Amino acid sequence: MKTAIPRVLAAAALVLGTTVGAAPFASAAEVSMVSVVHGIPGQPVDVYVNGAKTLDKFEPSTVAGPLELAAGTYDVALTKPGEPVGSAILRNQALSVPGGKNLSLAAHLDAAAKPALTAFVNDTAAVAAGQARLIVRHAAAAPAVDVRAGGKPVFTGLTNPKEAKADLPAGAVEADVVLAGTSTVVLGPQSVNLKAGSATIVYAIGSAEGKTLGLASQVVDGLGGAPTGMPAGTGGAADTSAPWPLLSGFALLLVAATAALRRRSARPAGDVAR
């Protein structure tokens, strides 16, 4: 992912430079990292940002980006591959991008199975040591659902286009999606690996009626999660502080010896020979 960043920056610069030249220069704090998630089964698209083609033949169940976009309002359009922006199948001419956030722009079906564009703000706050964040988003033409982990409901009554999230111990969870309040499984079970210090975002996509329900996912790294300390010794035998007791003992002896020497040398020689 890291290596991709310069290319993304270059791509974003190109997009911004050629099409958003008029946009005010934004400081780093006002720039958001924007991923684009394709959650409409069966329909590859071209994605236009402010009239410029940014993604070519973007396939369903893929994630693109992140793009670096300055805070502002964008015209985002999705067309069938090769078709002009004017005949977009989905367009938001005033998509608001806040500054300094991590966003996911999801193309998905709404509850009524119509294509929709939803901008989700990804919670990238640091996670505690050994923890991972699980974010679940309902982006499918389907009724309210519960998400269960290990058979127990963890998120309940989730509806399109809402999300639910929790920080969990890193590791594998066995998850499934059921119709809200029932044990009728509509998706899964699915093993999900939650990496320490990352946010795993899982989207329910597709259509229940069209039998295209599925899961899409993206992972946002860099949320911390490293141990806060390494306590690996209580004995003290490896202490490397200066041996002050030893040194001061020597110093005292030295002083005492010097003093004794002075006293003796101050006396007449006969005394010493006594």
Add this chain to the structure above:
Amino acid sequence: MRRVGGFAAVLVLAGVLIAVWWTGRPAPTVGAQAVRALQSASPPTPASAPFGAPAVPTVAATVPTPQPVTAPRTLTLPSLGVTAAVEPTGVDERGEFAVPPSVDVVGWYRLGPGLDEPTGSVVLGGHVDSATDGPGAFRRLAELEPGDEALVTGQDGGERRYRVVAREQRPKQDLDLAPYFARDGAPRLTLFTCGGDFDSGARSYSDNVIVTAVPV
């Protein structure tokens, strides 16, 4: 007079010897720059398209599933004559690395990379000593020098060879462990223990000793 003078001379000599020993000890930290370079190393970049605009990277939105991980089982440090068992571990209730209770056993951070992964830091943490059980497996970790070998046997029975490139001694206070536990950067082995000044009241050392090794 002569006796006292001789005694003083011996004392002075002893003091000088202590001072020489104290100042002549090896520097606690060597190779720190190598560690920074490993932490920030990027995997080789795929060749970019020769013409036109760089494409926006696109990846399949597949749900991340648990992948097999090769756990380390034993660690051998030939130059110190140390061989220790390695057990998987995580964090304790305070969010600190959970060093195994036995001073003879070294903990592998199972929430980070396992063996043979293309990037990141395989972390092993072990006791320098303990108040109750005496010297630990990593009692002499601070004596490792760049060029020394570290051998790690995995759960598959295969031995991996590493070469020490750095030994750092860093105050625990303000030490950010994240770069040492990172899943990115060059593949490396990071050995942790305690060192520095000992606070006998808190029964805790002031510093961490961190040895970094790279696959041979």
